[in-house]
Amino acid sequence: MDSEQKNPAVEIRAVSKKFGRGAEQVKALDGVTLTIGDNEFFTLLGPSGCGKTTLLRMIAGFEQPDDGGIFLFGEDIKALPPHKRPVNTVFQHYALFPHMTVAKNVAFSLEMLGRAPAEIERTIGEMLALVKMEQFAARKPAQLSGGQQQRIALARALAPRPRVLLLDEPLSALDLKLRQAMRAELKTMQQQTGITFVFVTHDQEEALTMSDRIAVMSGGRVRQTGAPRDIYEKPRDSFVANFIGESNFLTVTVEKLEQDTAWCRLDGALLQCSCAGEAAGFGEARVSIRPEQISFSAGGNGGPALSGVVEGLTYLGTDTQLSVRLGDGQRLQARVQNAGREQPPPGPGERIRLKMNPGAARLLAD
Amino acid sequence: MTRARLLLLSPTLAMIGFFLLLPVALMAVYSFLSPGTYGGVEWLLSFDAYIQFFFERDFLTDELVFHTSYLSIYFRSFVQALAATVICLLIGFPTAYFIATRPPATRSAWVLLVTVPYWVNLLIRTVSMLFVIRDEGPLNGALTAVGIVDAPLRIAYTDFAIALGLVYSYLPFMVLPIYAAIERFDFSLMEAACDLYAGRWTILRRIILPTVKPGVVAGCLLVFIPSLGAYIAPDLLGGGKNLMIGNLVALQFQGSRNWPFGAAAAVLLLSVVLVALTVLARRRALSSAGN
Amino acid sequence: MKKSKPLSAYPGFSQVTWLCMALLYAPILVVAVYSFNAIRSITTWGGFSLAWYAKAFANPHIQAATINSLVVAVTASAAATVIATAAALALARGRGFRGRGGVFVLINLPLMIPEIVTAVAMLIFFLAVGFQLGLLTVIIAHTVFCVPFAYLPIAARLSGIETFYEDAAQDLYADRWRSFRFVLLPMMMPGIFAGLMLAFIISLDDFIITNMVTGPGTTTLPLAIYGMVRVGFSPEINAISTIMLLVSVFFVSLSYLVGRRRT
Ligand SMILES: Nc1ncnc2c1ncn2[C@@H]1O[C@H](COP(=O)(O)OP(=O)(O)O)[C@@H](O)[C@H]1O
Ligand SMILES: [Mg+2]
Numbered sequence: 001m002d003s004e005q006k007n008p009a010v011e012i013r014a015v016s017k018k019f020g021r022g023a024e025q026v027k028a029l030d031g032v033t034l035t036i037g038d039n040e041f042f043t044l045l046g047p048s049g050c051g052k053t054t055l056l057r058m059i060a061g062f063e064q065p066d067d068g069g070i071f072l073f074g075e076d077i078k079a080l081p082p083h084k085r086p087v088n089t090v091f092q093h094y095a096l097f098p099h100m101t102v103a104k105n106v107a108f109s110l111e112m113l114g115r116a117p118a119e120i121e122r123t124i125g126e127m128l129a130l131v132k133m134e135q136f137a138a139r140k141p142a143q144l145s146g147g148q149q150q151r152i153a154l155a156r157a158l159a160p161r162p163r164v165l166l167l168d169e170p171l172s173a174l175d176l177k178l179r180q181a182m183r184a185e186l187k188t189m190q191q192q193t194g195i196t197f198v199f200v201t202h203d204q205e206e207a208l209t210m211s212d213r214i215a216v217m218s219g220g221r222v223r224q225t226g227a228p229r230d231i232y233e234k235p236r237d238s239f240v241a242n243f244i245g246e247s248n249f250l251t252v253t254v255e256k257l258e259q260d261t262a263w264c265r266l267d268g269a270l271l272q273c274s275c276a277g278e279a280a281g282f283g284e285a286r287v288s289i290r291p292e293q294i295s296f297s298a299g300g301n302g303g304p305a306l307s308g309v310v311e312g313l314t315y316l317g318t319d320t321q322l323s324v325r326l327g328d329g330q331r332l333q334a335r336v337q338n339a340g341r342e343q344p345p346p347g348p349g350e351r352i353r354l355k356m357n358p359g360a361a362r363l364l365a366d
Numbered sequence: 367m368t369r370a371r372l373l374l375l376s377p378t379l380a381m382i383g384f385f386l387l388l389p390v391a392l393m394a395v396y397s398f399l400s401p402g403t404y405g406g407v408e409w410l411l412s413f414d415a416y417i418q419f420f421f422e423r424d425f426l427t428d429e430l431v432f433h434t435s436y437l438s439i440y441f442r443s444f445v446q447a448l449a450a451t452v453i454c455l456l457i458g459f460p461t462a463y464f465i466a467t468r469p470p471a472t473r474s475a476w477v478l479l480v481t482v483p484y485w486v487n488l489l490i491r492t493v494s495m496l497f498v499i500r501d502e503g504p505l506n507g508a509l510t511a512v513g514i515v516d517a518p519l520r521i522a523y524t525d526f527a528i529a530l531g532l533v534y535s536y537l538p539f540m541v542l543p544i545y546a547a548i549e550r551f552d553f554s555l556m557e558a559a560c561d562l563y564a565g566r567w568t569i570l571r572r573i574i575l576p577t578v579k580p581g582v583v584a585g586c587l588l589v590f591i592p593s594l595g596a597y598i599a600p601d602l603l604g605g606g607k608n609l610m611i612g613n614l615v616a617l618q619f620q621g622s623r624n625w626p627f628g629a630a631a632a633v634l635l636l637s638v639v640l641v642a643l644t645v646l647a648r649r650r651a652l653s654s655a656g657n
Numbered sequence: 658m659k660k661s662k663p664l665s666a667y668p669g670f671s672q673v674t675w676l677c678m679a680l681l682y683a684p685i686l687v688v689a690v691y692s693f694n695a696i697r698s699i700t701t702w703g704g705f706s707l708a709w710y711a712k713a714f715a716n717p718h719i720q721a722a723t724i725n726s727l728v729v730a731v732t733a734s735a736a737a738t739v740i741a742t743a744a745a746l747a748l749a750r751g752r753g754f755r756g757r758g759g760v761f762v763l764i765n766l767p768l769m770i771p772e773i774v775t776a777v778a779m780l781i782f783f784l785a786v787g788f789q790l791g792l793l794t795v796i797i798a799h800t801v802f803c804v805p806f807a808y809l810p811i812a813a814r815l816s817g818i819e820t821f822y823e824d825a826a827q828d829l830y831a832d833r834w835r836s837f838r839f840v841l842l843p844m845m846m847p848g849i850f851a852g853l854m855l856a857f858i859i860s861l862d863d864f865i866i867t868n869m870v871t872g873p874g875t876t877t878l879p880l881a882i883y884g885m886v887r888v889g890f891s892p893e894i895n896a897i898s899t900i901m902l903l904v905s906v907f908f909v910s911l912s913y914l915v916g917r918r919r920t
Contacts, residue, residue, distance in 0.1 A: 062824055082827040083836075095825035099843045108839075109829035160830065368754075374747035375760055377740040378804065382763050385801045386775065389782030393774075396781055406784070457680070460673035467665050478913070483681045485855075485909040487862035489879045490898045493886055494684035497691075497895070504687055507699045534680060541677070553665055566667060595771030597865050602886065612773040619777050619869065629781070632774045643769055 007073065009164050009196040010036040010059060015068035017054055017220075028054040029065070030220035036164075036198060037213075038073075041190050043199045045207040046217035047243065052200040053092075055217075056166050059198065061085050073163065083112070088162040090170045094153040096141035102128070102152050103137040109160040127155040130189065147178045154189070164196045171206065183210055204244045208232065216240050233290075234274055237366045241288035248289050248332040254282045254363070262363045267328040269306040271356060275363035286364045291321060293360035294334035296352045298343075306354040308332075310346050320345050324354065390636070397629035405623040415630035436614070440634075443610040446525065446600075447593035450532035451540075454589045457533070458540030459582070463574075465541070466548035477545065484538040492598050495531055496522060499603075523605030531599030532589075539588035547581025548574070580649060587646045591639050611635050685902055692895035709896040719897065722881035725792065726861055729877060733799035734807070734856035740800070741807035741856075742849055749815040767802040775802065776869035783870060790872030798870045799860045806859045807852035810916045814848025851916030858908045861901070 017029040028051045036042045044052045057063045058070060061082035070077055077085055088109070096105050103124050110120045128134045131151035141149055150170060157165055170186075171179045187210050190197045201207055207214050208228040215225045216239075224236040235241035238249060252264035252271065262275040264287060273287050308324040311331070315338075322334045322345065334354065336345065346352050397415050399407040419437060421430035465476040483491065498505050499521040506518035521527055551574060559569045575582070597612035606613070611631060618628025692710070696703030713719055744764055748757065767775065775798075783794050822844065826836035864879040871880065878901065885894050 057824075060824075060828055062827075081832070082824070083830045083832050087828075089825070089828045091821050091825055093819070093821060095819075095821040097822060097825070097840055097844075108826070108831070112830040112835060156829070371747045371754065374743040378744040378760065378764060381740055381801055382766055382804060385779065385782070385797055386766055386770070387763070389778035390770065390774070392785060393778040393781050457673055457677050460667070460670040461677040463667065464670045464674040479678065480681070482906060482909060483685075485858060486685065486905045487864075487879065487898075487901050489862070489864040489883060490901055491685060493882065493894065493898060494688040496886070497890060498684045498687050500890070502699060502890075504691070504699050534684070537677065537681060556665060570667065592771070595773055597773045612771070615773050615777055616869075619780060625781070628777060632777055635771055636774050639771055640769070 007038050008035045008071075009038045009040065009073060010034070010198065011069075011071040011074075012036075012055070012059075013069045013071070015055070015058065015065045015070065017051075017058065017063060017066050027220050029058075032068075032217075032220070032222055034215055034222060034225065036196060038196055039194050041187065041197045041199065041210060041212045043201060043207045043211040043214045044217055045201055045204060045214050045244075048202055050217045051220040052202075052217060053168055056089070056168050056198065056200055059085075059164070060087055060089050060166055086162055087164040087166055088157040088160060090153050090157045090165065090167040092168040092170070092172065094141075094149045094173075096149055096152055096156070098141055100140075101137065102133065102139050102141070102144070105141070105152060106156045106159050108156065113160060123159055127159045130158065130192075131155045146173055147182070150174060150182065154186075158189075158193065158195070161193075162195065164198060165190075167197060167199045169200055169202070171201070172203070179206075186210065208244070216243065218243070233360075234276070234362055235288060235364070236276060237364050238286065238288065239366075241362065241364065246291055246333070248291060248294075249364075250287050250289065250330055250332060250361075252285055252287050252363075254285050257282070261359065264361070264363065267306060267308075267326045267330070271306075271361055272358040273361040273363045274359045276365065286366070287361045288364055289332075289356060289361040291333040291335035292319075293357050294332065295336070295355045295357075296322070296324075296334060296346070297355070298346060298350070298352060306356070307351060308354055310348050310350050310352060312348060313345060322346070322352075324352065393629045394633050397626055397633050399626050401624045401626050405619070405625060407625050412626065415624075415626040418627055419630070419634075436631075439609050439614050440611060442525075442608070443594055443612075446528055446532065446610060447590050447596075449529045450536065450593045451586050451590045453529065453533045454537050454540040455582070455586060458537060458585060459544055462541045462544035462581075462585075463548055466545050466551070467553075473549075477542070480538050480541045480545075488535060489598055491534065492531055492602050495534055496527075496602050499527060499530070522603060523607065525604070525608055527603040528600050528608060528610070531603040532593045532596055535596070535599055536589045536592055539592070540585040543584040543588065544578065544581045547578035551577055583649055584646060587642055591642050595635050595639060685898075688895050689899045689902065692892060692899040694892065697892060709892040710900070713893045713896045713900075716893070718876070719878070719881055722876045722878045725795075725875060726878040728792065729795050729799055729867075730857050730860040732796050733803050733860045734853055736796075736800045737803035737856045737860075738807045738811075738849060738853045741804050741811050741852055742845070744804075745808060745812040745815050749812050750820070764808050765805050768805045772802075772865040776866040779866065780869045790870060791875045794870045794872070795867055795875060795877070798866050799863060802863070802866065803856035803860050807856040810851035810855065810912065811845065811848045814845055814851075814916070818844050847915050851912040854908045854912035854915070858905050862905065 012032055012034040015029055015032045016027070019026045019028055032051075032055060044055060046052055054063055058065055061077070061080060061084075065078070072085065072087070097108065100108070106124050106127050107120050110123055115123075124137065125134070128137055131154055133148060133151050133155065136144065136148065136152075141152065144152065150173075153170070167186075171182050174182060183206060186197075186199075199210065208231075211228055213225060213227055214231050216223045216231060218239050224231060224240045226234070231240065232244055235244065235247070241247040241249070250266055252266045252273075254262050254264050255270070256263035257275070260274060260276070262273045264271045264273050264285065266287075271287070306326070308326045310322055311325050312323040314321040314323070316335075318339070319335045319337055322336070323331060324334055325331050396407055398411060398413065400410040400412040400414065402408050417430070420432060422433040423429070424431050461480070465473060465480070468476060497503055500506070501518040501520070501522065503522075505521070506515075509515045509519060510517075521530075555573055555577075556569055559573050595612050596610060597616060600608060600610040600613055604610075609617075612635075615628050615631045615635065618624045618631065691699075693705050693707070694703055695706035695708060741764075744760070748760060762769075770778075779794075779798050783790060788794050818841065822840050823836050826840040827833070831839060862879065863877075864883060867877050868880060868883070871877070876884070878897065882894060882897060885891065
């Protein structure tokens with residue numbers, strides 16, 4: 001964290017961007033501020049159309065912000081054209097030059113930079129070795145599979161040793177198996193090269209497994225920035241909680257606020273919730289809680305503890321999901337692992353006692 | 367417009383603007399001038415070129431007398447172009463339909479077969495036609511040899527020959543747009559109609575024709591427009607006797623040497639063509655907006 | 658039992674199609690066949706011979722016309738292709754701009770104006786500004802009407818090339834010129850080649866406009882053929898016509914094949 005403070009690789013300050021005119025105007029980016037540290041694997045996560053590509057293209061220099069500034073290692077790069085920015089991009093559709101061989105594709109940037117032929121030769125070898133594609137040097141892109149093209153796109157972008165690598169949904173065109181294998185490889189590659197990766201995806205699983213930090217975007221705004229664990233366990237608002245993983249949303253009354261803990265009443269029971277410092281005041285509010293954070297035991301009869309009636313059961317393989325109705329009419333989903341359970345899960349109509357892990361419920365900002 | 371774009375467009379603007387648009391404008395100006403004695407023009411404003419279409423100046427009385435010799439050339443051109451269009455439609459529609467209902471693999475071969483003649487030199491194609499149909503040509507040779515006719519049939523240098531030549535010249539223009547329209551036709555509509563007790567020809571009339579009408583209209587205009595301004599077919603196949611507008615225009619710059627009159631004739635031809643093209647463009651825009 | 662026809666088949670349509678093909682191809686095939694007839698006769702076959710071709714090639718008038726035709730076609734098609742390529746880059750790349758429709762109409766103007774009108778308008782213009790009618794005026798005229806033919810395949814090709822290739826080139830440190838030179842231009846090449854071929858045959862084939870704007874002594878092949886036909890048919894004409902037919906078919910096929918090629 002210390003080095004990040006000193007030396008942010010990319011800094012985006014209050015950047016806005018509109019497309020189109022009049023009624024058709026779209027606010028692609030709306031006051032985005034981000035700091036991406038050196039050597040970080042940073043992910044922009046959000047649904048399609050939320051402005052991820054626009055932001056990435058802005059860092060690469062293909063779009064100009066209407067407002068705000070973009071800094072690369074402290075230097076304002078707003079005026080630099082794309083070919084003068086020390087960043088490279090892995091394009092969503094790879095954009096391999098179809099009329100050039102794999103080797104020529106990888107060599108392209110080095111030739112543009114006027115590197116010595118011997119160095120170019122050596123770098124081609126190194127890069128193809130890095131992506132394990134040495135034997136394909138003489139092929140044309142059309143003769144490669146999607147996964148292989150992906151690797152060449154990566155090798156080509158890494159060849160000039162950029163300080164920041166931008167990747168726009170690089171795995172989205174691959175099938176599931178390949179996608180999972182590539183995740184690990186990308187992560188390793190990032191750690192080996194020490195290059196800052198800015199990775200764009202709409203796939204939450206991809207984001208959670210690969211990233212050092214994630215920025216969740218929606219509607220041209222950054223909703224939350226943080227480590228995968230923070231994003232998952234401490235979503236700031238209902239969009240983030242909903243977009244990543246599954247969540248129960250419950251209406252509660254806030255009774256007591258401490259630094260990052262809020263005491264909320266839900267159906268008579270008092271719940272220990274986590275909250276951000278900036279969280280709202282007292283009174284009615286919403287909390288989110290993951291189904292797997294709710295455990296239960298048989299029985300339960302009002303009292304201070306939370307209880308509810310089982311309405312339905314869904315068998316999910318590793319887990320069983322219970323649909324429970326609380327005394328005040330709110331519904332929630334609880335999930336238990338099937339392995340290692342002695343007694344069978346409660347049946348429909350049964351009353352059960354619910355227990356939420358302390359701090360697992362998150363008080364939302366909206 | 368950015369500067370780069372302006373730079374890229376400047377050769378086009380210069381070439382077509384300077385050597386086509388400007389000349390056409392100059393031609394329009396010429397149509398309002400007086401003819402020079404040996405071709406060319408005198409820079410005197412005059413509407414004679416247009417008046418000449420309708421009136422003749424009487425030698426003795428110097429009065430304007432209505433005459434139809436030029437109007438009849440325009441009328442003949444319309445009739446010829448119309449005849450060519452109708453014949454092209456009668457041949458072109460079944461052909462386009464037949465091609466569009468071939469299996470996809472052979473379809474593009476058929477399309478190529480229709481397209482290739484378009485790219486073959488129009489003059490040479492017309493010369494070939496003349497070669498075949500003239501009195502001493504292979505067609506008459508064959509007819510006489512087989513004994514169908516005693517004396518050679520007079521085909522060349524008739525109005526029929528001109529129509530034949532126009533059909534031969536512009537038939538691909540009829541087939542291709544109709545083909546494109548029929549190819550997009552959803553043939554399951556046909557089964558639906560048949561299911562509702564419609565016969566083949568009823569289906570053609572009530573279901574297919576209305577759907578492919580834009581293609582038919584486009585094809586008709588694409589044949590009619592160049593036919594109207596045709597020069598080679600009437601010149602060669604009509605033997606220079608049966609004039610059409612194109613020949614009338616050309617003559618004023620070659621033989622009779624009345625430039626303003628030739629320019630006026632060209633302006634009239636151009637106006638008709640531009641109106642027809644605008645209709646075509648309107649329909650295109652309309653049908654693409656409908657989709 | 659009668660085989661049941663598919664519903665979509667109409668009786669007579671296939672016969673009309675064959676009639677259409679016969680109409681389109683019979684005259685040129687007849688001419689081609691007669692060009693190989695050893696004797697002048699229309700009714701009898703005197704054996705296969707290339708004599709008329711030899712005679713045509715030996716004709717100095719035709720030799721001169723061929724050279725003129727080639728000079729004009731090569732120069733005009735090359736110039737038109739360059740112009741059309743530049744125009745396609747301006748029109749097909751980047752966002753729409755004011756006047757786009759106007760420029761589009763301008764490019765296609767030579768196709769919209771009847772040839773005879775173009776011919777006399779150019780004649781008037783060349784004489785008015787004092788151009789000497791001859792090879793130069795023919796080349797200028799051909800360049801103008803070849804532009805839309807060259808433009809068509811080039812623009813089609815260009816609009817099929819995604820913009821991300823140029824982005825990728827610039828991302829990899831190529832400036833705008835080099836991203837054009839090393840990425841976009843090679844990718845456009847099949848379209849440019851196809852356009853060049855089409856422009857070439859369109860120029861080679863023109864009669865009406867050339868006839869008006871040429872000067873004394875400058876004859877092209879179509880003009881020479883026309884002159885000969887005016888005098889009377891000779892098998893020599895069949896021979897030259899057949900060669901020109903083959904040249905046209907060859908270049909159109911080439912243009913078609915190259916233009917369709919995927920990179
Ligand atoms: N060049 C453009 N012109 C007009 N609208 C655009 C353009 N690029 C992006 N947009 C719009 O901006 C919004 C964000 O797009 P984008 O950044 O591509 O989203 P994402 O990559 O997250 O799917 C979308 O609504 C999109 O339609
Ligand atoms: Mg995107």
